[in-house]
Every structure is written in structure tokens, then in C-alpha cells.
Amino acid sequence: MLDPKGRVAMVSGAARGIGRCIVERLLESGFRVSAGVRASAQGLVESDRLMLHRYEAESLDSARGWVDATVARFGKLDALVNAAGISAPRAKLEDEDETALDRMFAVNVKGPLRLIRLAMPHLRAGGTGRVVNVASLSGKRVANENVGYAISKFALVALTAEVRRQGWPHGVRATALCPGFVATDMTMHVTALPREQMTDAADLAVLAETVMLLPNNASVAELLVNCRHEAML
Ligand SMILES: NC(=O)c1ccc[n+]([C@@H]2O[C@H](COP(=O)([O-])OP(=O)(O)OC[C@H]3O[C@@H](n4cnc5c(N)ncnc54)[C@H](OP(=O)(O)O)[C@@H]3O)[C@@H](O)[C@H]2O)c1
Numbered sequence: 001m002l003d004p005k006g007r008v009a010m011v012s013g014a015a016r017g018i019g020r021c022i023v024e025r026l027l028e029s030g031f032r033v034s035a036g037v038r039a040s041a042q043g044l045v046e047s048d049r050l051m052l053h054r055y056e057a058e059s060l061d062s063a064r065g066w067v068d069a070t071v072a073r074f075g076k077l078d079a080l081v082n083a084a085g086i087s088a089p090r091a092k093l094e095d096e097d098e099t100a101l102d103r104m105f106a107v108n109v110k111g112p113l114r115l116i117r118l119a120m121p122h123l124r125a126g127g128t129g130r131v132v133n134v135a136s137l138s139g140k141r142v143a144n145e146n147v148g149y150a151i152s153k154f155a156l157v158a159l160t161a162e163v164r165r166q167g168w169p170h171g172v173r174a175t176a177l178c179p180g181f182v183a184t185d186m187t188m189h190v191t192a193l194p195r196e197q198m199t200d201a202a203d204l205a206v207l208a209e210t211v212m213l214l215p216n217n218a219s220v221a222e223l224l225v226n227c228r229h230e231a232m233l
Helices: 019-027 060-074 099-126 149-170 199-211
Strands: 008-011 032-037 050-054 078-080 130-134 173-179 222-225
Touching: 008 019, 019 032, 019 130, 019 199, 050 060, 050 173, 060 099, 078 099, 078 149, 078 199, 099 130, 099 149, 099 173, 130 149, 149 173, 173 199, 199 222
Parallel strands: 008 032, 008 078, 032 050, 078 130, 130 173, 173 222
Antiparallel strands: none
């Protein structure tokens, strides 16, 4: 395993939910973390190993500013976790209004794509760069009417594959983390399953940390994580 001490990771969507749990887990294991937040992040306090920086996924300038500030502060970048994402408002097959689809694509696909593009030179430089894209089981199968969300998560899985293809000779490894229902704000409205049966975001953080520390010759392309039985998933 790689030594987490001193490694530098950027995490988007760091204020709450899965991103927040990943930030906390990485800090516990010794990483230096640059947390991308839109506004305040209650309970996250800057320290010598934690910087907070504004990140708005729909803005290219914001992505550039955050990557530049991270490298300026810590001197390098070893890992990028794309956890920021949205699933609402839903984008359905026969919706004439494409606003929801466009926003989903902007936040869930173009946001990660831009951060990866900006981070790649730094990730290559270290020889053990890591990208974790928080996709979804909705990036592996279509199971509800929010097809815009599924389209965006399938695209994020494809993006992960391209990072692996381009990054491989330079030691960059990427993983698509694909959970089903996770007990975060995003699933507050879900009634199909009691919350206590949903996946705990802290358990996903353990998986994210693990793939970020596995050596270059033990790379995990996708992690499919379910809280209930679905055929093949
Ligand atoms: N929860 C699930 O069941 C589930 C399942 C599979 C995959 N996922 C994926 O996991 C990731 C994290 O979701 P979560 O469950 O932790 O949801 P969450 O609790 O709703 O958190 C979403 C995070 O994304 C950030 N975000 C949203 N729009 C943004 C934007 N335009 N720019 C920058 N940040 C933005 C939010 O920031 P603010 O705090 O500023 O709003 C928040 O930190 C998402 O990509 C989601 O699609 C979730």
C-alpha cells in the first residue's frame, strides 16, 4: 500500500454527504486535503493539513482557481475525488424542457472532466496519481425514470475509463465508485427503503481511501456497492 502521510487529495462536494465522509477519512489516515465547497462547510476547520476552497462545478474558472490554489498551498497533487453531484430535478425521457438534463450534465460530468483535465499534469508528475469518481449504480443500469441522472453517471464511468487509459503509463489510476442508495441528503425523499438499510457514507469513504492507497499494480476500475440485492449488482 502507498503511505498516506503527506499525500495531497482534492475532494469536491466536501461540505456534506459522501464527499464530507471521504474528507474526514483521508484526514484521519494522514492525507493533506483540499476540500472543495460551494459555501460554508459546518464543522470543517482549516488546519495545516486541511484547506477549504470555493468550488462551483458549473464554473471553469472555479475549477482552475481551486486546482491552482491547492498546488500553491501543498506543492503537489496526488489524488482527486469527484464527489459533488446532483440528482434533482429529475430529467425524464419525454421532458421537452432540457434544463434539468443540462444542469445534471454540467455538474455530474463537465465538472469532473474539467477538474481531471486541470489535475492530470500534477497527477502524472508524482507517478502514483489517483482519481476517484463517485458515480452510481445508475451509471451501470437504468432503474428509474430519472434517465438524465443515469446518462450523466454512465458518462462519468466512461470518463473514468479514459483516465485509466490515458493515465496508465504515467501511474495514474482511476476508480468509478458506484453505490446504490446511500443515507445522505440526496436520498431524504426516498421511501422505497428504510434509511437504516441504506449504505453508510462512512463505509464508502473506507473504499475510496483504499483504492487511493492501493499500489499501481493493484488497481480497481469500478466498485459496485449495493445495500440490497439486484441481479448482477
Ligand atoms: N446518496 C446516494 O444515494 C448516492 C448514490 C449514488 C451516487 N451518489 C453520488 O454521490 C455523490 C455525493 O452525493 P451525496 O449523496 O453525498 O449527496 P449530497 O449529500 O446531496 O451532497 C452533494 C454534494 O455535492 C455538492 N454540489 C452539488 N451541486 C454542486 C455544484 N454545482 N458545485 C459544487 N458542488 C456541488 C453539494 O454542495 P452543497 O453542500 O454546497 O450543496 C454537496 O456537498 C454525488 O455525485 C451523487 O450523485 C449518491
